[in-house]
Amino acid sequence: MTILITGATGFFGQAILRQLPTSSGPVRCVIRTGTKKRLGPHEHDVEVVEVDDLFAQTAAWWADILSGVDTVIHAAWYAEPGKYLTSHRNLSCLTGTLALAEGAFSAQVSRFVGIGTCFEYDFRHGYLSVDTPCGPETLYAAAKASAFLTLSNLFRGTDTAFLWARLFFLFGAGEHPDRLVPYLHRTLSAGEAAELSSGQQVRDYMDVDAAASLLVQDVRDNVVGPTNICSGKAQTVAEIATEIAESYGRKDLLVFGARPDNLVDPPVIVGVRP
Incomplete structure (x- = not known):
């Protein structure tokens, strides 16, 4: 099984790499040009595709890159502290994510895993399950929720299993x-x-490696639809x-x-x- 990961040089993406078992098969990482060193000890263990802006690529480009890939784990997104919640860069992340998903659809990947956020939920409910209504109040959360709704409909009725993992409050290595x-x-x-x-x-705080392990387990267990990556x-x-x-x-x-x-x-x- 070949896995493609976006955002593998980021806080959560690095944790995903750390938690993937060596038996999981080849890993292909699409990263921003010049950031390969951020892969750390995995730099020489994975196939690397460097690109200036992965969110600016076309669906056709992605379909080519996804040739032979079974599972996509899309962890890339703009996340600069203090800016990401209201930044207009969320719009390019959304459109780029849709192009990636369209490429995955064309390449007939078996599984598409998107990384969402607890900020998609209506916080008035306090304790948040996957059945809690959404009520995003920032551009970041709205863009994530839009990606979830669009991809849910794109992959519905196809042979591509779709998992949307909503992260809560993470801490740990690389934060x-x-x-x-x-x-x-x-x-x-x-x-x-x-x-x-x-x-x-x-x-709800959780160590980033424990969160990544939970995500990898959900992928291994063939969980589909929305899920919460949280400690509870x-x-x-x-x-x-x-x-x-x-x-x-x-x-x-x-x-x-x-x-x-x-x-x-x-x-x-x-x-x-x-």
Whole structure:
């Protein structure tokens, strides 16, 4: 079985590579030109296709690249912290994803796996299952939800199995340094105060490697339709921060309330596995 992965140089894509068993068969990675080093130890283990902008390629280009591929795992998307939620680059990610899917349809791949987000859901429900209505409130979430709906209809009634994996809150190796968990490790390890909001938001955090392992298992089990890649564990941000601080013996460095709470931040976002 040949697997094609997009986004393999990114935070979650790298974790997918780490979790793929060596027996899974050949892996082909479509990456941005000049980023091959980001594949790390997998650089020489996979077939690499470099392209300036994978979201600018045509369906015909993708159909050619997908020759002989059984499974597509599409993890590429624009995800720069602080910008991705409202960026217009989500539009090119959406149109590029549709071209990839059309190419996969033409190449008659056996399985197409898309990576979605918990932000597609209506957060008013708090505990989110695959049956929870969608209610995207950002351009990023709307583009992801649009991709899900379009691809669901594209592959319905075909021989291509379609899986849409909605990620919740991930942390771990390769995470952007400005995100919550690496920020806490960086400040606490340096003996500096960690300035936080009230920390009362309830979230579903999961190690990125555990999340990638869950995705690979869903692929192996031939799961189709939407699925949640989540821990199902409800924790407040304060509890998460306290756990990390305790590992350094520096709970005294946590300064809750130093930053204002976001008044539109949902109080509860927790995933429910199918």
